[in-house]
Amino acid sequence: PIGKLSGKIALVTGASSGIGAATALALAQEGAAVALVARRQDRLEQVAQTIQDAGGRAAVIVADIAQPEQARNAVAQTVSQLGGLDILVNNAGLMLLGPVAGADSDDWHRMMDLNVLALMHLTQAAVEVMKPKQSGHIVNISSVSGRGASPTSAGYSATKWAVGGFSEGLRQEVRLDRIRVTVIEPGVVATELTDHITHQDTKTTYESRISTMVPLEAEDIAAAVVYATTQPERVNVNQLLIRPLDQG
Numbered sequence: 001p002i003g004k005l006s007g008k009i010a011l012v013t014g015a016s017s018g019i020g021a022a023t024a025l026a027l028a029q030e031g032a033a034v035a036l037v038a039r040r041q042d043r044l045e046q047v048a049q050t051i052q053d054a055g056g057r058a059a060v061i062v063a064d065i066a067q068p069e070q071a072r073n074a075v076a077q078t079v080s081q082l083g084g085l086d087i088l089v090n091n092a093g094l095m096l097l098g099p100v101a102g103a104d105s106d107d108w109h110r111m112m113d114l115n116v117l118a119l120m121h122l123t124q125a126a127v128e129v130m131k132p133k134q135s136g137h138i139v140n141i142s143s144v145s146g147r148g149a150s151p152t153s154a155g156y157s158a159t160k161w162a163v164g165g166f167s168e169g170l171r172q173e174v175r176l177d178r179i180r181v182t183v184i185e186p187g188v189v190a191t192e193l194t195d196h197i198t199h200q201d202t203k204t205t206y207e208s209r210i211s212t213m214v215p216l217e218a219e220d221i222a223a224a225v226v227y228a229t230t231q232p233e234r235v236n237v238n239q240l241l242i243r244p245l246d247q248g
């Protein structure tokens, strides 16, 4: 497709489901070639097929980005398979809600490794590619939990506040290299995110809370990524907070 992102190359982490899959499709619809990164190869191939059927370009890169080497390698693979990197969307994440008291520290490690450190490693590798050409865009998917917190969100909020702090420092550093930084903070979006919650009481309570509202669709957040990345070069959309109307 020919669009505002024709000629651009994007990498989307967590492109096998939810917000990442919708974002990959939306960027491809605007003309970008898209590298699809996650662990589930079959799901990535379905997304790639949809993009290719519409006349777009996609590359499937199977990686566990919680492993620092695989995170950095995903950027290298994007450059070698698609020819460069203009837009990095750090979307992959885990939301393992539960009280601090009695929390499984394995949940904390998994969230820190993916939500924070993988994002940092991918960003570092992407900046190395973007800096020499003095252009690029890094989009980090945080959450309303990156601004506020509630009981059972302490661990998850800690990771998303970290994304906010990292992104703000990064913005100030890389704007001098003409690289833009955007943080997107969604409220409740209907995806597979809740499936992975290990604390069963919290999972049940959270699911019953969201069943009383009309959540956002993954496409609503994809549209925000497209908005931020299609602005003129002078425009640095730094933060977007998007809640469902039903969310208090």
Ligand code: NDP
Residues within 6 Å of the ligand: 013, 014, 015, 016, 017, 018, 019, 020, 037, 038, 039, 040, 041, 043, 063, 064, 065, 066, 091, 092, 093, 094, 095, 114, 141, 142, 143, 144, 185, 186, 187, 188, 189, 190, 191, 192, 193, 194
């Ligand atoms: P999903 O669970 O649908 O998507 C998560 C994605 O992350 C999957 O594609 C998954 O792919 C990928 N992923 C998980 N672990 C790894 C790993 N180790 N290496 C590579 N990829 C991995 O949830 P969402 O689409 O909702 O989540 C996307 C982002 O949006 C997250 O950062 C989340 O925190 C954020 N968000 C979501 C909200 C919501 O209500 N849904 C609200 C606010 C923010 P695979 O399993 O194939 O590896």
